[in-house]
Amino acid sequence: MSGQPTLERGSAAGDLLPVVTRERGQRQVFCGLAGIVWLHRKIQDAFFLVIGSRTCAHLLQSAAGVMIFAEPRFATAILHERDLAGLADCNAELDRVVAEVLERRPDIGTLFLVGSCPSEVIKLDLAKAAERLSGVYSGRVRILDYSASGLETTFTQGEDACLKALVPELPQLPSGERSLLVLGTLPDVVEDQFARLFAELGIGPVHFLPPRRTTAFPPLGSGTKILLAQPFLGETARACEARGARLLSAPYPFGIEGTLGWLRAATEAWGVTGEVLDAVTAPAIARAQRGLAHHRESLEGKRISFLPDSQLEIPLARFLQRECGMELVEVGTPFLDRQLMAEEMRLLPEGVRLTEGQDLERQLDRLRADRPDLTVCGLGLANPLESEGLRTKWSIELVFTPVHGFDQAADLAELFARPLRRAALLRV
């Protein structure tokens, strides 16, 4: 299963980009269904109906924790033996389940039919089902589909697939008008911070995708400039580009440097001067520096490895290395979108060990040999690594917690500093 790793030189002409090692073997990463766990918190009138197996339902439950007390806005239509027998029945069954869901939750504005590995393998056509059901419920509920199967998507790619499904739904931005569209799920508090910054910079109108409610879909057109708030939204970005929008090349808004670079990309597109940018951002940057200084003490000189998981690895590594003084031992990423990562790759130190894909056991061998001070990994690996005396940080927290922007830079650093501080504290 694990062929020899292939080496590849970064292709951007002239740039000395890090060498990327590709691996293929056992992976240890959630499938795209996991994205539902934060998407349903963000899009408040959406419901996610996974058409899948008991495994899919169990994954959602385990990833969300049985700890969500409210009734979730997601569910699974579990396929049974008799559904596999005849596909026609399967569609009738689906209609019945959808009716049941909508009856329970009359407040739903958009229903996503989410494909899984089993529904994909049996070739259940959810696009057609969505079309059919859209007819039935037209005017009442919007019904869309996307696939978050583990055959096609890892962890955060589910969000990409979901947002991409929204793109055709976005109203047309009249030609001659321009707007900024920020792609990627952000906690409301962060979204509001960014909205204020853009307003002060004189950039607007600014829209966010996903929106809090699907009744407030942002317009899209050739005057749209796109900023990615999350680095795993390549498909969505390309779908927007196909509708004429232009993707601004920028680093991701993690830490001071990333956030500033990200805002700068927007100011340049809007023709806002550097002086204005500096003036507007100066107070927030000063705050962030004060906040970071404290954590930098714990992080400086410490060695960190990232196992491939959330797709945030490269931007976070850049932040931790450049702003917190950490040493990067290995940076793993489930897949590498060279276009979307271009700005980030330039900021990585020369010679950093960058891996794409995963061969779990070999990866763990390397980790044991490296013994970094901190390892960023998925939930399944954290305790076993801790019991080997390695300190860990769960990657899933990084997609749930507000970590973007100036005012969260210190919080982001704190997430990494805390396990180290704790290790220093404990005497048990």
Next chain:
Amino acid sequence: MQLTLWTYEGPPHIGAMRVVASMQGVHLVLHAPQGDTYADLLFTMIERRGTRPPVSYTTFQARELGSDTAELVKNCVGEAFERFKPRVLLVGEACTAELIQDQPGALARGMGLPVPVLSLELPAYARKECWGANETFYQLVRGLLKPRVPEAGRHPEPRPADRCPRANLLGPTALGFRCRDDVEEVTRLLASVGVDVHVVAPLGATPEDLLRIPEADFNVCLYPETADQTCLWLERMFGQPTVKTVPIGIGATRDFLDEVGRIAGIDVTDAKSPISSRMPWYSRSVDSTYLTGKRVFIFADATHAVAAARMCAEELGFMVVGIGTYAREFARDVRECAKRYGVEPLITDDYLEVEKRAAELQPELMLGTQMERHIAKRLGIPCAVISAPVHVQDFPARYAPQMGFEGANVMFDTWVHPLMMGLEEHLITMFREDFEFHDAATPSHLGSRVGASRPTEAGSQAVAESADSPMQADASTIIWAAEAEQELKKIPFFVRGKARRNTERFAAEQGIQTITVETLYDAKAHFGR
């Protein structure tokens, strides 16, 4: 298709993982897509294990479908064998692999590995987690012991007079409810009557241990959900009798000892009384008077549900008002039990149905799984957890068995604790107009933070209305006279929601439009208990 929000059981391969994760020297290769690796976190996070479960996943992707997946299986099996050197290799498939029909078991067996390779049939679209654990354990034991089955008709040698009777404890698994401590407690219990524990499996066992199973005099089927098939087979093939009573609760523990005594041919009278448990005395103590007739709704796996019902009825003086299970395979046991207590059994794996029943019954205590804890929280009902599916809370640092005499002590504390303490309940009733005991004060057992979300009258009314009960339409047309409303307020808050509901139901049944003080007391007499 079945609509599910939350589920009680995972797919059958999770059951298989529970068995292999319980053991040493066994490895499972699971043909599954990458997302299915989430299952590791059940063990490493929920159970806080320091090691990954011994499972390798093929993690196939779309582009490999149809061409390379068979190759992938073989590579994965080969590498897992090389790296982990298991003494037994199990091969199974998750739901997606079942559909693509690579037959990984056959592929692995064809590789000529120098250890037993067992392939598991885990029908993901028809079966669930407990079944998967039961089946895996059975296949494992059968697979290893088949060559040693004596010829038909040959009986096991009688136990030499100078040797202690020996028992195997079968069924405890990883992610089982309090298995770790139950094994210890039952081992002590057996030691107290002079029985040695020979093999515990699957929890902590090696393949070599499984080979030693037939050397014991009998088996204890500790968790029928995961071991009844195995016990049955051992009984048939090796003539090993099974102790079937599960020692949860004082009465059941005594019955268990009796059964052990009968099967092992030993005298157990001394061990049964006096017993070491405080629970019987606590239950008899005057403070426990307030527990009398508390209405309890039980929903759990079959073993714990049935045991809990008996404890409720016989050992704590509660009233069982509902019982159910998600374990369809054991529905019969629960049905019989329900008949004993004269209640309607609820056999379902639909969380929403359980919620509905709880809302209808308005019990004073729920005993259930983590799921029922959520339901209870929404409905404002005290709750204790008695069964899997488990949560990180169900692996306490302290010793907290469910079985044996100590288990009964643990259960007295954990079940009674969520209820208001007797003295407190009296005081609130006696001093209900007192400024400190007024009904909006947060009861101490709910903690300081909960005040706002405590089921106030309005809260429980909202619950009653949101639960789509047939009463809803009627109740909404009924008005409360001001005087009756005043009178209702004099009823202690913790039963007021029920009083309101009962009165409204009574009014609806009687066609009464306006509830007066009279109606209130008529209803009280009508539903009087």
